[in-house]
Amino acid sequence: MTSEPANAKPPLRVGIAGYAFMGAVHSQAWRNAGRFFDLPVEPRLQVLCGRNRANAEAAAAKMGWAEVETDVERLIARDDIDVIDVCTPGDSHADIAIAALEAGKHVLCEKPLANTVAEAEAMVKAAEAARARGVRSMVAFNYRRVPALALARRMVADGRIGDIRHVRAVYLQDWITDPEAPLGWRLQKERAGSGALGDIGAHIIDATQYLTGQQISGVSALTETFVKERPLPADSGGAVSDLAGASAGAARGPVTVDDAALWTARFSGGAIGSFEATRFAAGRKNAMRVELNGSKGSLAFDFEAMNELWFHDHTEDAEYAGFRRILATEPGHPYAGAWWPPGHGLGYEHTFVHEIRDFATAIGEGTDPEPSFADGLRVGRVLAAVESSAANDSRFTPIAEAS
């Protein structure tokens, strides 16, 4: 009782599926969103769902969930749950999300929305049907909620950089540079769908479409798997087995996903773009970078310095112009006013707190949160086009419009 706010807001009872990396950070977000933002509902961390009861109970205790379920169908069937938060690997997203929507639960689904376009299409269909009944859905592209990137979006929408000509986006990591890093589920096609492409490439696809307000209309791509075979993990039971921390076993298996993906793109509004997603950029830990060049200015961002947005105003006298470092911590910056004084930066998890803030607010106010499942499908179509182009001599591959 002690840490609950004493107000009369309607509760929003959440059930979460999965408790590894994404589950942990979503839990933190559900616990904290109401402390810093004035939500129309009161989130309750009701049920954590995981197959192994002992592990799930330990996780629930650690992360603050009241109860545990070991079967996701039972979770969905519960009357006392309003929201299903899907934090499982991509191959299970469609089943869980569709069942939850059909059961009238609002759904927050981790990215990528699904491992295949067909699954994503089915999810969009389910989301649209549910929407007609007032049920909300959102896909969890958390980078939209980095204050610096939300500010960038606002500046683009305000016309501050004019017509966008160039998009330059990379997502660089190095956690499997070592050929002996174990072959976790993220390196297995049947679980993860794709490799760097779907895991981190999906983020820069969504982010650039969001920032520019344009859709990617076609891509030309090249993918590579540098290390073809890796040791299988010694133990896959732990909560962080999807990450580099897992230890390697003696047996080896084939890597069935891309280690890196490169693509060029055209955008619906005339911009052209260059993209790269890799887990082999030694020394780059989480370099999700975007630069936009427009007719009136430019914007640049690097998640490794996530509180900074770099802005060049090309309408100024060239003698006094240059890229400036805006610390995205001013009271008027998106999300920032709820936190600390200027210059007192935020961290990775705050992007999820902001996500929950927006999701819970939309539910409470009866509006549609963004990015929608349709946005997630759009990203999925680009991912599919990248893979298709890469398999087809890098030929330029237009993005199919939604049917």
Next chain:
Amino acid sequence: MTSEPANAKPPLRVGIAGYAFMGAVHSQAWRNAGRFFDLPVEPRLQVLCGRNRANAEAAAAKMGWAEVETDVERLIARDDIDVIDVCTPGDSHADIAIAALEAGKHVLCEKPLANTVAEAEAMVKAAEAARARGVRSMVAFNYRRVPALALARRMVADGRIGDIRHVRAVYLQDWITDPEAPLGWRLQKERAGSGALGDIGAHIIDATQYLTGQQISGVSALTETFVKERPLPADSGGAVSDLAGASAGAARGPVTVDDAALWTARFSGGAIGSFEATRFAAGRKNAMRVELNGSKGSLAFDFEAMNELWFHDHTEDAEYAGFRRILATEPGHPYAGAWWPPGHGLGYEHTFVHEIRDFATAIGEGTDPEPSFADGLRVGRVLAAVESSAANDSRFTPIAEAS
């Protein structure tokens, strides 16, 4: 009930005095420390204390405190409180902390420890007496808990930069650059003790003594108040009235504290140092910066990019040497392993979560947390010497040893 971990740890029942900026961030830390660190006790946010009941109740609801008191003596007298967390202005620290310690409560006290050396000495005496009875006390220099700075300390202690010759520390802000910024309590000597010096200068004094493992043995100082008179705040009742956000009223009053303080220093181990604290560095939002140059290398830090530590290894071949950017987010870095994968940075509030982690752990394990009140007094003596030197023609002023 929902968000409490189900374990059998002994509770640690906290009463907090003050709920403005520091109260808010301490609350966040108390709520979250047990979620990410395995504490020997279970913190409970029991009572928030503030003079205005309505404001205090609103704050308690927002920040997750179970109850409210409006009188700090009553708070201290309660049997169901184990810890008093002092987040009030500096002029009340001594009274509250001493009473709490005498009542057997563990005390966490915000910095500066007190507004005068005499008060700080009394607090140290009370802390030492309490310590004999197993009662713990700590002063809240949160910058020691920035992972990058804790890593820097470890590297210095490991001899990685050799004998330290130079310390270069500044704390630059710009929130009262505007002469019309209102005259809040932080600009009044009787409440705040001093201006930039005690508010932010105290941090770089503690941080450099901590990082070097040396004490400042003397200083030569110069202080300045650029804007002598300011509008009094329109309303001082709000929770964030101590910050720039407060609005100005029509009446004006004299600024009785320094706007900026500069000093040079000698350290007990032979290093020399340059220090600056100011609220007039236009464009610098929270630039708490430290650089150390030693015989074997150098370290540099800027809180505006708090996840980075810059290290130069001077023992390397000069052709391949240079300042390197260590992202202090590796599993083996201090505190970082409890959070997210490499490259997924932390924010300002995490320094307080780490502080609570260390304080609660020390209480649970029956050890003495650091920095102690004696450490806080040492900082206070340096602050006093800075003021004394500044008032005495900048003459070099040795730091009096504790009696």
Next chain:
Amino acid sequence: MTSEPANAKPPLRVGIAGYAFMGAVHSQAWRNAGRFFDLPVEPRLQVLCGRNRANAEAAAAKMGWAEVETDVERLIARDDIDVIDVCTPGDSHADIAIAALEAGKHVLCEKPLANTVAEAEAMVKAAEAARARGVRSMVAFNYRRVPALALARRMVADGRIGDIRHVRAVYLQDWITDPEAPLGWRLQKERAGSGALGDIGAHIIDATQYLTGQQISGVSALTETFVKERPLPADSGGAVSDLAGASAGAARGPVTVDDAALWTARFSGGAIGSFEATRFAAGRKNAMRVELNGSKGSLAFDFEAMNELWFHDHTEDAEYAGFRRILATEPGHPYAGAWWPPGHGLGYEHTFVHEIRDFATAIGEGTDPEPSFADGLRVGRVLAAVESSAANDSRFTPIAEAS
């Protein structure tokens, strides 16, 4: 007489064709190389050649050339010339260089080597024939002579970053962002061959092949001309009319070259690469950037901070690793020892001084300077493949091997 060194070195009598931007910087290099490097020959600035006698004479006086010719054939026919330095637009390179080589003159030719692969092939043939007679030729990819990049090459060759997996190269400028910037010869296909691609893209092709020691084996490309029509220049007679400084006239003409080119690439040694050349990156003035990620480390460079090389050593303990800034000004760094003490940086023109140093040294010592015309042809083949792929739906286009 006064400024000539009094030594007995054989003179190297130079005739230069062209005196605009490239002519000016080559002149500076010829004048200065012998002052800082111990050359086996003594460069003499003998003849400057330009069609307009008055302009040429003014340029010769300004830049220190002893005489003027207005006809390049006469220049080549002179007995008192040992070297022809080709600084004219690309459409004249083949004619001048081949005639000069056949006349027994050593040839330094600006990049791109030629506007077409056929011309470049003829030039290589002429260079190889001349070589048999002891006549030297070199193509002027000056970025190889940036000390930081020469150091990077040395580090790659020494195995310091292991097997290279990723190449990431951009060359970003913004000088024609303004749609009213005039249509100079660099925007006309018949003079320039291509746009950003050949002008600046050529540099990053050569630089990455040089740095990696690998050849680009195929590309997939996309090009764009954002501004289709521009004002014709008011006056094209001036020495810097090829640059943004030219003023616009009233008439307009079509832009017949690319404004930007993007391509992905595969390298002969297994690396994959991402490339971009553009003149529309608002705020980027001369951002020639290269990053290499290898199995043991990474290197990064940006010409806008040309004295810095960033190096990440991935073989170090991850807790102490990070990108370090090497100032490429140490005595043991390539070229740097001839200049100033550490930390006293060099500028753009020094890359040309180093180029002349290497070219003159090779001539004096009777060795083959690099990059050879064959290297220039290799770059030309990549440029052609980029254009071909861009015209063919971005299809992956292998680079034809030299016949």
Next chain:
Amino acid sequence: MTSEPANAKPPLRVGIAGYAFMGAVHSQAWRNAGRFFDLPVEPRLQVLCGRNRANAEAAAAKMGWAEVETDVERLIARDDIDVIDVCTPGDSHADIAIAALEAGKHVLCEKPLANTVAEAEAMVKAAEAARARGVRSMVAFNYRRVPALALARRMVADGRIGDIRHVRAVYLQDWITDPEAPLGWRLQKERAGSGALGDIGAHIIDATQYLTGQQISGVSALTETFVKERPLPADSGGAVSDLAGASAGAARGPVTVDDAALWTARFSGGAIGSFEATRFAAGRKNAMRVELNGSKGSLAFDFEAMNELWFHDHTEDAEYAGFRRILATEPGHPYAGAWWPPGHGLGYEHTFVHEIRDFATAIGEGTDPEPSFADGLRVGRVLAAVESSAANDSRFTPIAEAS
């Protein structure tokens, strides 16, 4: 004849005393200034003067001087010399400069102007007397001619940062961090006057007075010699024996100058400043840094990235403000228009070319170049006050006004 411009400008015949580091860079500047700037006179490198004839002749040949003298009095006595350029150690400046001025030669004198205030005063007297006869004098504070700093001065003068409140200047090097670095003349008080203070501290004194347009009115200082004894150099005959490159011999001697100097200062216009000069900042090669904070904005500079000026415009909306990187390479920037296109940076030696441009122009036009000997004396008075304060318990020491 070959490298001389064919024009009718009156010659300016230069005699240079000293040919080590400063002599070399001045030579480069005399040779090049007329190539890039339209000077009213034509500099001629007439005589190089050095005590050892063989060494002097080698240097003259290398650096392009027509003749050699071995006695400075004979140099001064020559009729065919218009300018004496003083590049010797500080202890000889006064004698040479005064004799030259009295002989009617224009004088360019390296900094610091002299090793003592008394000498500097005599030099100012001589300069003023000479000035009445149309003889010019200048002290060579080359950092005023960094385009970024000249731009900063222009911006301050234009009011772009308002009233200056803070000056923050350091000059950090690391070339004697190693206790075994030899004891060259720069570490001997009788030759160099002082250590880091006079050598590099002088630069930040002049630069900050120039940039702010204010004089330092008093200082409080602390100096330190970390390494008290060093090996004497094996050989002091070489041209670069004053630098770190000299090799150590077996004998040892006492270091009689400061290794580092720290001081705080007050400026005549109300600003306060923090200063540091050291040769013990491991990893900092030539970090001459200045930051100014004013009521309307801030400027920041670091010579290690000398083509960049960082500007914060505090009059802008705080949500879009931040430090911007101006590349000081635009045509309208001071000196920059004479060189290369935007983004093509300059190096250390260019600051001297600009210095010669200004000096030769002033001579040709009959105006007084800046900084004058009086400016040099002003710097000398600050240096003396720093030493006096350091010797007097850091007491605040006002700067004596010129008599």
